[in-house]
Amino acid sequence: MKSIVRKLLVSCAVVASTAAFAQADKVVMGVSIPAATHGWAGGVVYWANRTQGELEKQYPGIKVVVKTAGSAAEQANQIQDLQTVNKINTLVILPFESAPLTQPVAQIKNKGVFITVVDRGLTDTSAQNAYVAGDNPGFGKVAAEYMAKALGGKGDLVILRGIPTVIDNQRVDAFNEVIKANPGMKVLDAKHGNWNRDDAFKVMQDYLTRFKKIDAVWASDDDMAVGVQKAIEQAKRSDVKLVIGGAGAKGYIKKVMDGDPIVTADVTYSPSMIADAMKLTADSRVKGTAMPATTIIPSLLITKENAAKYYFPDSPF
Amino acid sequence: MPPAPTSAPVSGPSPGQTPGQSPAGASRLAQLVQQIGPLLGLVLLCIAGTVLNPDFATTDNILNVLTRTAFIGIIAVGMTFVIISGGIDLSVGSMAALIAGSMILLMNTISGSLGSPYLVVGIGIAFALLLGALFGLAHGLLITKGRIEPFIVTLGTLGIFRAYLTYFANGGAITLDNAVSDIYSPVYYGSVLGLPIPIWVLLLMAVAGGVVLNRTRYGRYVQAIGSNEQVARYAAVEVDRIKILTYVVLGLCVGVATVLYVPRLGSASPTTGLLWELEAIASVIVGGTALKGGEGKIAGTVIGAILLSVISNILNLTSIISVYLNAAVQGVVIIIVAFLQRSRR
Numbered sequence: 001m002k003s004i005v006r007k008l009l010v011s012c013a014v015v016a017s018t019a020a021f022a023q024a025d026k027v028v029m030g031v032s033i034p035a036a037t038h039g040w041a042g043g044v045v046y047w048a049n050r051t052q053g054e055l056e057k058q059y060p061g062i063k064v065v066v067k068t069a070g071s072a073a074e075q076a077n078q079i080q081d082l083q084t085v086n087k088i089n090t091l092v093i094l095p096f097e098s099a100p101l102t103q104p105v106a107q108i109k110n111k112g113v114f115i116t117v118v119d120r121g122l123t124d125t126s127a128q129n130a131y132v133a134g135d136n137p138g139f140g141k142v143a144a145e146y147m148a149k150a151l152g153g154k155g156d157l158v159i160l161r162g163i164p165t166v167i168d169n170q171r172v173d174a175f176n177e178v179i180k181a182n183p184g185m186k187v188l189d190a191k192h193g194n195w196n197r198d199d200a201f202k203v204m205q206d207y208l209t210r211f212k213k214i215d216a217v218w219a220s221d222d223d224m225a226v227g228v229q230k231a232i233e234q235a236k237r238s239d240v241k242l243v244i245g246g247a248g249a250k251g252y253i254k255k256v257m258d259g260d261p262i263v264t265a266d267v268t269y270s271p272s273m274i275a276d277a278m279k280l281t282a283d284s285r286v287k288g289t290a291m292p293a294t295t296i297i298p299s300l301l302i303t304k305e306n307a308a309k310y311y312f313p314d315s316p317f
Numbered sequence: 318m319p320p321a322p323t324s325a326p327v328s329g330p331s332p333g334q335t336p337g338q339s340p341a342g343a344s345r346l347a348q349l350v351q352q353i354g355p356l357l358g359l360v361l362l363c364i365a366g367t368v369l370n371p372d373f374a375t376t377d378n379i380l381n382v383l384t385r386t387a388f389i390g391i392i393a394v395g396m397t398f399v400i401i402s403g404g405i406d407l408s409v410g411s412m413a414a415l416i417a418g419s420m421i422l423l424m425n426t427i428s429g430s431l432g433s434p435y436l437v438v439g440i441g442i443a444f445a446l447l448l449g450a451l452f453g454l455a456h457g458l459l460i461t462k463g464r465i466e467p468f469i470v471t472l473g474t475l476g477i478f479r480a481y482l483t484y485f486a487n488g489g490a491i492t493l494d495n496a497v498s499d500i501y502s503p504v505y506y507g508s509v510l511g512l513p514i515p516i517w518v519l520l521l522m523a524v525a526g527g528v529v530l531n532r533t534r535y536g537r538y539v540q541a542i543g544s545n546e547q548v549a550r551y552a553a554v555e556v557d558r559i560k561i562l563t564y565v566v567l568g569l570c571v572g573v574a575t576v577l578y579v580p581r582l583g584s585a586s587p588t589t590g591l592l593w594e595l596e597a598i599a600s601v602i603v604g605g606t607a608l609k610g611g612e613g614k615i616a617g618t619v620i621g622a623i624l625l626s627v628i629s630n631i632l633n634l635t636s637i638i639s640v641y642l643n644a645a646v647q648g649v650v651i652i653i654v655a656f657l658q659r660s661r662r
Contacts, residue, residue, distance in 0.1 A: 035483075037587050042488020164641060189636050192643075196588045197490075201581070202385060206633030209378045210370065223490070223586070230582055234506055235377075251492065316489030 027062045027285045029055075030088035031278060032079050034096050035068040036316070038195065039223050040247055043271030043317030044094060051275040055282050062282060072096040076104040083108050090285050092278050094118040102127055116281045116291070118274055120167075130284075130291045132277035134269045136167050138299040140175030140220075142267045143244050146301055147185075147216055150242055150264070154184025155215030158207045160193035160200050160224050171220060171246075188214070193224045200227030208235045216242040222249035225263065232262075247271075248302065248310050249317050257307040266302040268310065271317060273297050354658025355604050355620045362624065362650065366631040373634055380513055382630045383623065384505075387515035388413070388574040389593060390622040393600040394526040395570030397618045398563045399467075400601050401530070403543040403610030404460065406564065408471040409571050410593030411478035412452050416575040417585035418482045418491045420445045425494050434500040441501075445579075446572040452478075453568020457561030475594070483587045490586040498583040505580040515577045519619070522573065527615040539563060543610030596625055603651055605658045617658075624654065 031052070036042035045068055052064040065086050069075035075096050082088045091113050095101040098120050106127035109115045117128040125131070147157065159175070162168040172190060179185050188211050193200035200219065207214065208231060217232075217240060219225035225245030232240050245252050246267045255263045276297055284291035302310050366373035392409050399406050424441040431437050452474070459470045485491060493501070507514050530536040538559045541549040550556050579585070604621030606613025628650050632643050 036488020037483065039489050039586060042483075042486070042587075045488055161640075191633060191640050194588075196591070197582050197584065197586065198589070202629070203633055205381050205385075206378075206630060209372050209375065209381065210634050223588075226582060226584070249489075251490075316487035 027059070027090055027282065028086065028088045029062065029064045029090040029092060029278070029282060029285070030079065030082035030086060031064060031066045031274070032075055032082065032091065032093045033066070033068055033274060034075070034094060035070045037070070039249060039317045040195075040269075040271050043249075043315055044274050046315050046317065047272045047275040048278065051278045055278060059282060059286050062286065064278070064282075069096060072100040076101060079104055079108055083111060083113060088113060090114045090116075090281060092116045092118060092274070092281055094274060095120045095122065099123050114281070114285060116277050118277045130281065130293060130295070132273060132280065132295045132297065134273050135296050135299045136170040136269075137174035139246060139267055139269050140171040140173065141178055142299050142301050143218055143220070143246060144175045144178035146265050146267075147218065147242060147244060148178060148182045151185065151215055153182045155241075156186050156188050156211065156213055157216045157218060158188050158204075158211065158214055159190035159218045160203055160220055160228065161190055162192070162195040162221060162224075164192060168220075175218060175220075193219070193221075193227065195221045195223055197223050197227040200224035201231050202227075204228045204231035205235070208232070208237055213239050215239065217244070219243055219245045221245055222247045222252040222266065225252060229262070247317075250311060250313055250315055253302065253307050253311045256302060256304055257311060259304055264303065266307075266310075268300045268302060270297075270310075271315075352658075355617050355624060355654055358650070358654035358657055359620055359624045359627065362627050362631070366627065366634070369631060369637070370634040373631065378630070378634075380516070382626050383519075384513045384515045386622050386626045387519040388578050389596045389600060389625070390519045390619055391522050391570050391574040391577070392567070392593060393597040393604075393618045393622050394522050394615060395567035396597045396601050397526065397604075397606055397613050397615055398530065398539055399567050400598070400606055400608065401543045401610055401613045402539045402560055402563045403546065404467040404560065404563065405598070406456065406467065406471045406567055407594050408452075408456070408475040408478055409567070409597055410590035411475045411482070412449070412568070412571050413575045413578065413590035413593060414585055414587070415478040415482045416445050416448050416452075416572060417579050417589055418485050419448060420575065420579060421491045421493045421583075421585055422485060424497050428494055428497050434497050437497050438501045438504075441497075441579075442576050445576050446569060449568040449570070449572025449575070450565050451568070452571075453565040454561065456568070457564035460564065461557040461560050479587065482585065482589070486586060488587065490584045493579065493583040498580070501580040502583070503580070505577055518573065518577060522570065523615055523619045530613075530615055535559065535562070540611060540613075543612070545611075596622075599651060600625055603654050603658075621654075624650070 031048050033044050033048055034041050036045045048066045052066050055062055055064055065082060067078050067082065069078050079091060091108060093105060102122040102124050105115055105122060106124065109127055115128045116130045116132060118132050119134060121131055122128055161172055176187065179187055191203050193203045204227060217228050219228045222245035225243055228243055243262050244265055247269045248266055252266055256266055280291060280295060372378060396406060420441050423444055424437050427440060428434065428437045456470055459465055460467045504514055509517060538554050541554060542556055542559055546556060600621035601618050602608055603624060604614060604617030606618065628647050632646060
């Protein structure tokens with residue numbers, strides 16, 4: 001019984017590999033992304049699906065398969081299926097977590113699949129052909145520079161951090177570095193709001209109880225900025241002159257566009273980076289040109305003047 | 318007429334120890350600590366909080382903490398009934414999220430055609446309560462008539478509820494229209510006689526819960542079923558009906574909590590109500606209810622819920638330890654309080 005199963009498996013594998021070989025000239029792109037469990041990830045799903053249609057229209061013959069996964073383990077199984085069932089020869093992946101997915105991705109790469117990794121780099125970079133990511137240090141730096149300018153280089157601020165991760169550390173470190181260069185500015189405290197409206201609301205309420213004067217809040221995320229603004233509203237505090245979020249959520253951008261007195265700017269860390277990665281990869285695969293090993297999508301400042309360019313009312317994020 | 322079950326919550330002297338013997342004094346002290354364990358923990362915590370930051374004891378801060386405790390507190394009152402009856406409900410956080418999302422979608426849809434925003438909010442609230450009761454009913458039926466373990470039923474619906482919210486929200490947030498939001502927001506932010514409305518609702522629910530649990534036949538039956546389901550059945554207690562009702566009560570409590578939650582941020586997202594089930598269950602257990610069922614106290618549950626939010630409040634008001642260790646402090650306090658009120662075996 002066992003040997004029959006083994007034989008079957010072997011013959012399947014042979015069929016699979018010859019099939020893959022036969023279609024070597026046709027690009028079959030698998031896109032593996034985390035499921036829409038929070039706003040930003042919802043944006044990733046939206047952009048991936050939107051770009052799928054665009055690419056298939058732009059490059060006749062290309063096939064794009066988008067899959068979402070609810071956990072790192074599910075994603076590892078999924079990319080295996082993409083390779084064996086969908087016979088992909090190109091994979092664009094936004095890994096759930098870096099470490100657990102490095103091995104599974106490396107295995108797929110060994111079978112000849114071109115790998116583009118997005119946002120979260122693998123722990124072994126030889127498992128990827130190209131890397132496309134947002135600029136996390138830049139995300140903190142741009143926000144801090146805007147804040148320093150807006151406050152004239154002096155003031156007391158509080159920070160709401162995300163979920164403890166490498167990304168969050170890079171952002172906060174870069175932010176603090178800029179603030180340190182402005183001796184008039186002081187960070188009163190930095191606590192985790194977990195990129196979540198409710199937690200941010202509570203943390204901000206407690207900041208307002210604890211500090212009688214807060215000039216500015218770096219909410220470091222548009223979702224957290226929602227909770228922060230509600231807490232300020234409730235406490236009826238007029239000392240807070242500036243709240244800065246981050247990412248580029250449509251509700252937040254709308255506020256910047258409409259000239260909100262406190263929410264005057266945002267810093268991009270757009271989920272559309274999955275679209276950029278898919279486009280760059282498709283272009284290089286179809287034309288056979290080399291793709292740059294690393295592409296960093298800069299974190300840009302959004303103010304009232306350029307907000308319309310970043311406003312996507314159809315996106316869920 | 319079935320015989321009334323023995324009143325389990327009142328603890329007598331431990332077996333093998335006749336009152337009047339010398340260890341009785343120590344045992345009475347131990348009993349007292351056990352009875353007021355959670356309250357003692359809360360008082361000690363509040364003293365610690367005031368010493369660490371005098372702002373802790375300000376009225377504004379205390380009202381903030383109590384107001385945010387309301388959601389978990391109200392759900393925990395319902396959860397107390399379910400746990401005393403020997404059941405469990407893991408889905409309450411997801412349920413709250415789905416009710417919040419559905420309620421907002423409904424209100425946004427009807428706000429165009431209905432003239433009065435007050436009517437829109439009224440319909441939204443009624444819908445939330447109805448939905449909560451229906452979800453509870455579904456749980457109760459699956460558990461009693463379907464004979465599936467409550468752990469499995471509610472683990473299943475935990476996933477189902479949150480998945481549907483995420484689906485409705487398309488992964489983003491469902492946001493309430495501004496016109497309705499303005500009318501609705503006093504339900505969270507407004508005060509009556511100086512106390513915010515959510516605190517009043519929590520108080521009312523807790524008092525009602527206490528009366529129902531200890532002063533009505535239904536409450537006695539719930540305790541009887543948790544103590545010994547077979548005996549309750551032989552005593553002609555309609556076990557299935559009583560059990561279904563406890564899940565409906567919990568569903569209603571989740572509905573009430575959601576009605577208070579929605580006006581706070583005016584939105585529901587896939588992170589809404591995340592881990593509320595653990596906070597609610599922890600409040601019940603820290604408050605002195607046995608996880609195996611049979612006995613419990615509503616007052617303890619409310620104190621348990623307040624205790625949990627006080628811990629995180631104090632951690633936010635100070636920066637003596639690394640933020641990475643917040644969860645560890647919470648864990649230590651929960652275990653200490655549970656130790657103070659541990660029951661004799």
